[in-house]
Amino acid sequence: MSYKLILFGPPGAGKGTQAALISKEYGLRHISTGDIFRKHMKDQTDLGKEILDYMNKGLLVPDELTIKIALNEIKDLNGFILDGFPRTIEQVKALEQNSSVDAAFYIGVSEDTAIKRLCGRKTCSNKTCNEVYHMVDRKPKLENICDKCNSSLYQRSDDNEETVKTRLKEYNTKTAPLLNHYMHKNKLLMIMKKQ
Numbered sequence: 001m002s003y004k005l006i007l008f009g010p011p012g013a014g015k016g017t018q019a020a021l022i023s024k025e026y027g028l029r030h031i032s033t034g035d036i037f038r039k040h041m042k043d044q045t046d047l048g049k050e051i052l053d054y055m056n057k058g059l060l061v062p063d064e065l066t067i068k069i070a071l072n073e074i075k076d077l078n079g080f081i082l083d084g085f086p087r088t089i090e091q092v093k094a095l096e097q098n099s100s101v102d103a104a105f106y107i108g109v110s111e112d113t114a115i116k117r118l119c120g121r122k123t124c125s126n127k128t129c130n131e132v133y134h135m136v137d138r139k140p141k142l143e144n145i146c147d148k149c150n151s152s153l154y155q156r157s158d159d160n161e162e163t164v165k166t167r168l169k170e171y172n173t174k175t176a177p178l179l180n181h182y183m184h185k186n187k188l189l190m191i192m193k194k195q
């Protein structure tokens with residue numbers, strides 16, 4: 001049995017971690033648009049340069065671009081878990097024209113917690129590892145070194161307080177309406193995190 005799942009929620013809710021768990025549990029391909037965007041930025045493609053500009057400002061990458069990338073990733077798949085897409089009602093519509101969705105997971109977290117988590121977050125620089133650490137509640141054993149693969153850690157350029165606040169505002173106006181949409185479709189599953 002293959003499922004088509006999506007996962008959304010405010011920045012800092014730990015969506016990537018949840019998506020990885022669900023993907024492993026059900027044997028589904030985990031597609032993170034954020035990871036795809038970051039790969040483009042690292043490789044300094046034209047697309048990557050464009051994306052970097054939006055992300056550094058805390059803004060969502062525009063619908064047209066995101067839709068094209070995401071739909072291309074899922075076009076041959078029978079099952080998947082989408083993380084970071086759809087993020088706007090426009091993106092939801094584009095997805096629904098191209099694929100069914102079995103369930104939408106909402107990962108919720110309070111705004112205070114989101115800010116605290118994002119601002120202290122560090123990510124492994126090894127792209128095949130991508131382990132995420134936190135300077136408050138999930139420190140690496142050695143400072144700035146990944147426990148798993150010994151690569152160095154870095155702070156994502158969109159994980160500073162100013163940008164995080166803009167990201168939360170973007171979330172509230174553009175992504176939060178997905179809650180109602182999937183609730184009305186009876187496809188919403190909510191996971192609320194205390195911290």
Ligand SMILES: [Zn+2]
Pocket residue numbers: 124125126129130131146147148149150151
């Ligand atoms: Zn690592």
